[in-house]
Amino acid sequence: MTLQRDDFEYDGLNSRDDLQVEMGNVVLPSSPAMAEQVTDIPAMYGNQFNGTDFTSRTISIPVSIYCADNQDAFNQIMHNLSGLLLSDDPSDNGKEYPLVFGFEPKVTYWGHITAISDPTPINTGMYDMTLTITFVQSDPLATLPQVETPLKNGLNTITVDGTARTAPVIQAIPKRDLKHIGFILNGGEYGLGPDSDEDQAVAVQPYTQVVNSDVLNTMAEWTNDANAIAQMKTAGKYIYQGEADSNRDTQVLMVKLVNGVKQYGSHQPDWYGPAVRFTGMTNSLTNYRVKTRIHHIKHSGTHNGRAMGRVEVLLLDPNGVTIGRFGLADSSGGGTPTCYLQITKPGGTFAGGDGKHETFYNGKGPSGSSSNGRDQKIKIKTGTTTKTVVKRSRNRRGKVTTRTIKKRVDKYLTVVNKEEKSALSTSWLELDLIKNGKVFSWSITQYYTSGSHNGQPCKDPKRFLIVHGTFVDRNSKYQSALGGIGGVFFKHSITEDDQKVGYENPYLSITHLDIYRVNDVAQDAPKYIANAGQEIVLNCETDSTTVGGKLASPIWSTDYPKLSPGVNSLTMIGDLDDAQITLKYLPRLL
Template sequence: MSVLNKNDFEYAGLNSRDDLQAVMGAVTLPSAPAMAEQVTDIPAMYGNQFNGMDYTSRTISIPITIIARGSQDKYNQIMHNLSGLLLSDDPSDNGKEYPLVFGFEPKVTYWGHVTAISDPQFINQGAWDATLTITFVQSDPRATLPQVETPLKNGLNTITVDGTARTEPVIQVVPKRDLKHIGFTLNGGEYGLGPDSDEDQAVAVKPYTQVVNSDVLNTMAEWTNDANAIAQMKTAGKYIYQGEADSNRDTQVLMVKLANGVKQYGTHQPDWYGPGVRFTGMTNSLTNYRVKTRIHHIKHSGTHNGRAMGRVEVLLLDPNGATIGRFGLADSAGGGTPTCYLQITK
């Protein structure tokens, strides 16, 4: 977007000076939209019955000057460019409105459409410099100011924005704990989410029921690396489960065991190898469920950093031990960028 000077305007992303090659004149903004009084003439009544006012569109006239510098070719080029950019012959554009911003009030945006481009009036005959007027109409006569975003605090929130017209807020609620009730008033109306009575709040239904608590890995009681248990865990490619895994009580992380300063991956193999463990925490089958996990992939550097060295993944198993979900990170051969993958079966 070009820099908007005070004597420029921008319509649909087009700068008047750089794109339209025109100089904007003095723009007088109308003080109000077109208004029409709605009344009913009732026979034998003194006066008439007032039924309200219609506030319709607002029209902004933008005078511009084309500087052709004595060249008819330059004048023709600017005129073709002007009409081609401001007016569209694409039927899909019909009905669209675009933003208009003036350099003398860059924070105010008017949404509307061009309804007319007047015939040019030459300033000096033979100089090919001309003036004309672009007619811009707003179907909604209001203008908009920059959006104000503010987080809500506990208790009563009063948010004041610039401008003279009423505006409707957009409220986004992102619960961080069990949500029972949130309420707010909007231009005199009261709105709420969730039950608002003490009786209903006491028995509010949680969206999720926690079946398995977060495993803190303190005891490894529900984890096993028994050969029969982990042999059923199928993943892509050739792999060999071997070595040992351990838990860190401070960070609650499950990782390859470190013994005497050496990671216990097991003996060298030509394919992927390392420890695999299985966690059995759910005691019943659920139709809908949500599992949260976190994995950490480390990319080593050094003599062999061009090799595919690290692969870590989480497998989701059905009651029979078959893999129904897979999420992981792995190095690529030849020192390529690590790959992230997600697989889910139906």
């Protein structure tokens, strides 16, 4: 909604519509608070000037509330004002929020509320009041809308609006494996990878790709032959049946859809659905890296929320026997889904206490992402029964006559939808698992599935599943070579299936599959930094460097150079002639 000139918006809350106040005349301060820093030196004429401290900026926002003689309405607005602008949640400490005024809608101030003054009557005896909201910026700079512009390899000329320096963020997706990347800006340098020509000449690949996600475009290298999948063990009671299929448009593996019906096969009492085995690995890998993603969408609705789906990627040895699994499964009755990553001795079924497997992760995601609605009790018709009913009637003389009749009535079973939701209810999760000798390194990273960040890795571990770890196989229990991959798509029987009540099963798919051989590379050898198609982010805003969403090194930098107001010369360095390079920055105002 477009802001009116005499409105403001704080953290998405409109002053007129949400806060129910009218903004008065806001006079912006000319500068933040400043304090001169000087040193008195004995016998010196004058003193030594050491600079100026620029601290916070305070903006006072006068507002009016008009309730005439309605005290209840006034009280409600005051409670609403405090409830929306203030927070008693300790996790909100340190957070600052955007403030935008209608009279300059392109400028955003970031800060926090420090005071809401006591109301002062406009008319004595009435509940028309004025008060002042005090907004403080710990960083006194304001920002203009983000600028996003393409870059080319070599020299680029960038003209920056605003009156203050700002930090560039450069995203690059190379077309070829990359040894190094960097840029020179306003006398500063920043880059990733071996810096010298000598090191670049001898840089080696830590990984060699042997399978890429193109194998998900077709079922040509996947089979559901009963003999081929017989040794693909997983946990619990299940039956492999039905059909999986690939979607060439979206490059995913999923349950086959025929005339709008997912092909899970005939109804079974436990987990059931299709399983497929990848046959495209020509050589087994003693040391390997597997990157894959699974996608799960739980649909909302009375019965949809109770549906149970399960998707797994199985790691197989050369004989097609399970040696690991990565998956996500719904809980019964609308409970929160669970994600898990485990390895096992060949043929293990991940049974608790069997001593044959190791669990790297088993959880429901961060607690900050969970919500638990009120349990919803649902009546499901299970049939009819005959019930004896006694009916009484009275004639005109008052005599009561009793008779017994049999009546057909419906029978119902009551089930529960727990209405639990979390980051995993609709989630797109990437596994990155590396086995190098006895060391297993792993990470699970959630990806955005919508909005402006769609397809990018999530950053906040309090709201999304972002976990990692290392396991050392000291007793060499899990040293089987990787010889293949399995895909499993299950649904679980629920009461609605037994009673033929329609509902929509969760969406399940495997969206990426990249397998690498881990090369024998010396720890201190110069290495390639990225594969073709991997996103590299050089972020001067957060002083961080990532490749494929993960922190990377070695970094060479002066001081994370900044863009200055006006004309800037930015020179990209690296084998980037046909790379996709994008510069993002926020113009800033002093």
